[in-house]
């Protein structure tokens with residue numbers, strides 16, 4: 173299986189701690205996550221590493237109105253350790269006619285004050301999107317049945333209006349847009365957190381089916397999205413499906429939810445499947461709260477493989493660097 177990567181620069185290493193409600197959180201998107209995945213896959217000769225190609229800026233910029241804001245803010249930082257966070261959120265009815273490119277106006281484009289922009293952030297986020305695009309290109313050419321894009325940073329919380337949740341550009345959405353001229357696309361998000369950005373991108377697009385299986389957002393990020401009554405909007409009603417699960421869910425119940433999603437995907441009959449694959453569902457993940465074991469990901473992968481649809485797997489979350497690589501390997505093994 174082809175594994176696509178582009179440099180995941182260690183200089184994009186957010187380290188801030190923050191308070192959200194009663195809890196203290198630590199940003200855990202460390203470059204060690206990528207090392208853990210590479211180590212597990214490189215030791216297995218079924219995986220073939222290739223470097224992502226470059227794509228014109230427009231493939232990313234056209235989906236993200238905040239593209240220039242991220243680019244300009246990152247390039248305006250003086251040194252590699254500096255981090256920029258928005259701290260002013262003007263709200264919906266503010267007069268936004270002037271100075272929208274000023275870093276001070278970051279609150280227009282970002283949902284939170286915990287997703288830093290660093291000097292390397294634009295470069296790394298763009299490389300991450302190009303990793304997904306390269307995977308999409310391989311599927312489009314019909315050369316591969318399953319491709320894994322080792323994306324970092326993640327993308328699924330970045331939406332068509334705003335980014336956030338450690339995500340800058342939505343890698344899965346960029347890949348889906350690239351594939352859409354060829355036919356319908358389904359995106360299934362299995363990260364512990366609901367894929368709110370992805371859902372919003374395609375909420376009104378009837379040629380893209382989106383589904384997410386995640387921890388119940390009543391008590392978990394992203395809080396305001398991911399409930400089971402979100403079914404798509406306008407002409408696209410019926411093309412979104414959410415499976416919110418209680419904390420501590422184990423594989424039996426989890427597999428049932430995956431079955432319900434794969435049935436919906438089959439009905440939709442897409443030409444391509446994109447899986448936003450986060451492994452913060454693992455029982456030992458420091459952020460997540462589900463109870464999936466490392467070897468359980470094999471059977472989850474098999475459930476998706478049974479659809480027999482050309483599939484692009486995009487890396488999302490997963491923060492226990494001791495197990496992350498093995499989780500990815502298990503999941504991808506399910507497709508072999």
Ligand SMILES: [Zn+2]
Nearest residue numbers: 363364365489
């Ligand atoms: Zn997550």
